[in-house]
Amino acid sequence: MKNLTLSQLLIKYPFITDYFEQNNLEIAGYENGTFEEYLRHFTREQIEDKALDIERLSSDLWIFIEQMESFLGIEKENEVRSLTILPGKDKYGNPEQFEKLTILPSQIISIVGPTGSGKSRLLADIEWTANADTPTGRSILINDQEPDRKWRYSSNNKLVAQLSQNMNFVMDLSVKEFIEMHAQSRMISNPEEVANKIIEAANKLAGENFTIDTPITSLSGGQSRALMIADTAILSTSPIVLIDEIENAGIDRQKALELLVSEEKIVLMATHDPLLALIADKRIVIKNGGIHAVLETSQEEKNLLNDFDKIDSVMRNARQKLRAGEILKKDELF
Amino acid sequence: MNLTIFSGPPSSGKTSVILKAIASFQQRNIAVGVVKFDCLYTDDDALYEKAGVPVKKGLSGALCPDHFFASNIEDVVRWGKEKNLDLLITESAGLCNRCSPYIADIKGVCVIDNLSGINTPKKIGPMLKAADLVVITKGDIVSQAEREVFASRVGSVNPKANILHVNGLTGQGAFELSTLIYDEKEDISSVQGMKLRFPMPAAMCSYCLGETRIGESYQLGNVKKIELGEEK
Numbered sequence: 001m002k003n004l005t006l007s008q009l010l011i012k013y014p015f016i017t018d019y020f021e022q023n024n025l026e027i028a029g030y031e032n033g034t035f036e037e038y039l040r041h042f043t044r045e046q047i048e049d050k051a052l053d054i055e056r057l058s059s060d061l062w063i064f065i066e067q068m069e070s071f072l073g074i075e076k077e078n079e080v081r082s083l084t085i086l087p088g089k090d091k092y093g094n095p096e097q098f099e100k101l102t103i104l105p106s107q108i109i110s111i112v113g114p115t116g117s118g119k120s121r122l123l124a125d126i127e128w129t130a131n132a133d134t135p136t137g138r139s140i141l142i143n144d145q146e147p148d149r150k151w152r153y154s155s156n157n158k159l160v161a162q163l164s165q166n167m168n169f170v171m172d173l174s175v176k177e178f179i180e181m182h183a184q185s186r187m188i189s190n191p192e193e194v195a196n197k198i199i200e201a202a203n204k205l206a207g208e209n210f211t212i213d214t215p216i217t218s219l220s221g222g223q224s225r226a227l228m229i230a231d232t233a234i235l236s237t238s239p240i241v242l243i244d245e246i247e248n249a250g251i252d253r254q255k256a257l258e259l260l261v262s263e264e265k266i267v268l269m270a271t272h273d274p275l276l277a278l279i280a281d282k283r284i285v286i287k288n289g290g291i292h293a294v295l296e297t298s299q300e301e302k303n304l305l306n307d308f309d310k311i312d313s314v315m316r317n318a319r320q321k322l323r324a325g326e327i328l329k330k331d332e333l334f
Numbered sequence: 335m336n337l338t339i340f341s342g343p344p345s346s347g348k349t350s351v352i353l354k355a356i357a358s359f360q361q362r363n364i365a366v367g368v369v370k371f372d373c374l375y376t377d378d379d380a381l382y383e384k385a386g387v388p389v390k391k392g393l394s395g396a397l398c399p400d401h402f403f404a405s406n407i408e409d410v411v412r413w414g415k416e417k418n419l420d421l422l423i424t425e426s427a428g429l430c431n432r433c434s435p436y437i438a439d440i441k442g443v444c445v446i447d448n449l450s451g452i453n454t455p456k457k458i459g460p461m462l463k464a465a466d467l468v469v470i471t472k473g474d475i476v477s478q479a480e481r482e483v484f485a486s487r488v489g490s491v492n493p494k495a496n497i498l499h500v501n502g503l504t505g506q507g508a509f510e511l512s513t514l515i516y517d518e519k520e521d522i523s524s525v526q527g528m529k530l531r532f533p534m535p536a537a538m539c540s541y542c543l544g545e546t547r548i549g550e551s552y553q554l555g556n557v558k559k560i561e562l563g564e565e566k
Contacts, residue, residue, distance in 0.1 A: 022456050022490035023463075051432055051459040053532060064493040120504040127499075128510045135361065135509060152510070153496040156486060166475045170449055181452075182479040185486040224477075232478045 001062065006038060007031035015072075015187055019064050023057065024050070035061055071156045072187060080159075080239035081105065081143045083126070083266055088137030090290025091118070096138075098294040101284070105239070105264040108257060110277040112270075113286030119270050121289060123242055126268075127160045128152060136290065156186075161238035165245050169216040169224060175199060176212040182235055194235060202230035205256050222250020229256045233263040243269040246276065254279065275312055278305045335414055336421040337522055338515040341435050341461050342445035343454075344427045347471035349378045350502030351445055352423055353385055355512040357505065359421065360386070364516060367419040369410045371426035371435075373399045378425075388417050399426060400433035400534055407437070411525050421516050434460035436531040440522070441515055444495075447472040448484050455487040460532035462488070467514055468495045471502050 001009075006027055009016060020027055030038040039054050047054065083103045087096035103109055111119055121136060129140045129147040140147060142159075151159045171178065179198050183191035195212065203209045206226035210219060219227060225246065232241060241260055246253050246269075253276060260267050271277050278301050285293040314333055321328055342348050352368065359366045367388040370378050374393065382389035390413060394402035403426050414422035426435050436442030444465035446454060449472050455462060462468065468488050473481050485497055496514065500507035539555040 018490050022487055024456060048533075048535075051532070051535075053460060053464065056463065060493050064490065067489070067493055120501070120506040124506045124510065127507070133513070135358070153498070156489065158482075158485070158499075161478045162473070162481075163478060164474050167477050168475060169480070170476050171452065171480060178479065182483055185483045228477045228479070236478055236482060 001065070002036065003034060005032050005034055009035065013065050013068070015068050016061065016065065019061060025057070067154075067156070068187070071154075079143075080266065082141075083240060084141035084144065085122075085126070085291075086139040086141065087291065088130075088132070088134075088139070090136075090288045090292075092288060094288075094290065096136075096291045098291055101282075101291075101294050103266050103268075105266055106261045107282075108261065108267040108269060108280040110269045110271055110280035110283040111286060112272060112277060112283055113292075117286045118289035119286055122284070122286065122291070123160065123162075123268070126240065127158070129159065156237065158238050160240045160242055161232050161236045163228060163232060163241065163243045163246070165247060167228060169219070172215065172217055174213050174215055175210065175219075175227065178216050179231060179235070182231060186235065186237060188235070198227070198230045198234050201234065201259055202226040205229060205252050205259065207250050207252075220250060221247075225251050226256070230259065233260045233265065239264075240266045240268065243267065243271070245271050245273070274308050275305070278302065278308070335411075335419050335522060336441075336516050336520050337411060337414070337525070338421065338423050338441045338443060339436055340423060340425045340443045340445060341428050341465075342469075343431070343447075343450065343458070346445045346447040346450065347500075347502040348425050348427070348445045349381060351469055351471060351500050351508065351511065352425060353381060354500070354502060354505040354508030355515065356382075356385055356387055356423075358509045358512045359516065364420045365418065366421045366423060367414055367417050368423045368425060369413070371399060371403050371406075371424065373427065388419070398433075398534070400428075400435050403435045404530060404534065407435075408524065408526055411522070415523060423515075428458070428461040430535070431458045431461065432535050434464050434530075434532050436460075436464050437525060438529045438531050440525065440528065441466055442531070443467045443469060443515060445469045445471060446488070448476040448481055452480065452484050452487060455484070455491050458491075463492050464531045465492060465495050467511075468492060468497045469500050469507075469511060470497065471500055473499045474501055474503070 027038060030041065036058060039058055042052060085101045087098055089095055111122065113119060125134050125136060125138045126140055128134060129142065129151045130138050131146065132139050150157055173181065176195055179195040180191045183194050188194055199212055206223045208220065208223065210223050246256060257267065257279060269276060269280065277283055278297055281297055283295050283297065284291055285295060318328055318333055340348050340352060356366050368382045370376055370389065370391045372391065372393055374395065376391055379389045379391040392402065392406055410424060411422065428434065442465045444462050446462065446468065448470060470485060470488065488497055498507055498511055500511055539557050540553055545552050
């Protein structure tokens with residue numbers, strides 16, 4: 001591999017342009033030599049000036065290629081068919097109150113418990129694929145096996161994607177540029193197609209439509225949330241999605257969950273909103289840093305969901321009438 | 335004693351991340367001490383004191399902060415030994431994105447934050463590229479897509495490093511970090527004779543020596559000019 005010229009390398013591993021670009025290496029004019037030869041052309045002065053670490057740059061390229069190769073090659077192998085949580089202890093050392101919790105793709109599990117009760121810790125245990133080596137002593141199994149350590153450190157293979165209330169777009173790009181940039185970092189071959197798919201999905205979630213050329217910073221709260229969810233569902237590599245409360249504004253939450261589930265994600269959702277919590281098949285109750293109970297959503301609760309839905313639509317209706325300048329009347333609302 | 339060198343742009347969350355990691359060391363009875371390097375001002379030492387760990391601060395004042403670091407680290411390590419620490423952490427702000435205080439064979443951690451923009455990995459030099467471990471913070475306030483792009487760009491400039499997301503507010507990821515910056519089996523007693531991973535930028539021009547006047551005739555020593563091109 002080291003004897004290949006840069007142009008041969010570029011044909012074989014097109015993704016290395018990213019390495020050259022991020023490291024500010026201008027290789028134009030050096031395509032016919034090897035990478036070593038290219039690195040040797042820098043003068044002492046240039047090395048100092050650009051703060052180049054020649055040795056490191058040279059060894060890093062081969063590591064980068066290896067990592068990208070395995071990232072591209074093992075996507076299939078990375079398939080998460082189940083996530084299992086084995087119990088540990090709460091912060092007082094009491095054993096957790098469940099035997100074994102296995103979650104499958106397309107399942108939704110809600111997490112309830114007061115702030116500071118240990119929700120972050122549970123999430124961190126999953127993200128870190130804990131192996132009885134974290135303060136809770138929990139273990140995480142993927143596909144019923146002790147997971148590969150790559151989940152812990154790799155920049156490209158993260159187990160958990162997060163959607164939280166505080167999230168914002170900080171970049172100044174159009175929706176199209178934004179999605180394409182994300183697609184590029186994942187080495188997707190058909191970014192345009194993916195971009196269209198994401199926007200279509202996002203528009204189904206948000207009340208008001210936006211286009212591919214809308215700057216992401218001018219999206220409304222509901223639209224940004226919709227775009228984030230659609231992008232995470234369709235383009236994120238992470239098989240598990242953690243949602244920290246989806247607020248009830250400008251977005252169809254039920255459809256959002258359906259979208260994630262249709263993309264085979266395992267969905268964990270921290271929420272105290274009965275409308276969302278009861279959609280889940282099971283809910284994890286956290287107390288004192290440990291899992292206090294794993295409850296199945298009962299049929300009675302599922303039935304309640306319908307009632308809550310009615311109450312919710314009364315509120316929605318009232319809100320709309322207020323917005324339209326109408327006077328609220330009890331018999332029209334109930 | 336273990337030594338770990340933390341570095342990262344100002345306000346990237348170094349102190350919050352270290353404090354959260356310290357909390358998990360304290361639960362395991364590992365004695366940690368911190369030396370904070372800064373330039374003109376810091377009150378982070380008060381935060382460490384509040385957390386109950388021995389702390390010293392060094393302000394570089396008129397000197398280049400990373401040069402100041404290099405000329406003090408030996409004494410700092412001696413202080414840590416005297417305090418019988420299991421782990422000594424140094425924290426310093428990378429001020430010009432060119433310096434890096436990492437020492438060969440000593441764990442070096444770079445803390446950068448998602449909010450700094452996705453071109454940041456490209457802009458930071460050896461401070462990021464030569465780190466063993468890169469901690470990315472503030473992931474809870476940017477979109478998942480931006481987190482992923484940011485992490486992948488960090489991976490492009492430093493494929494060797496382990497990359498870890500830590501939330502400095504909730505502490506998510508801090509325990510995991512703590513397992514990577516302390517190794518029971520490791521023991522160093524001095525850094526004398528060890529080498530910096532990367533040379534610091536060259537300086538020594540008349541302005542280094544206190545010159546304040548602007549103009550070609552006052553410029554001596556190592557001077558560099560911007561190429562503005564000829565315009566007539």
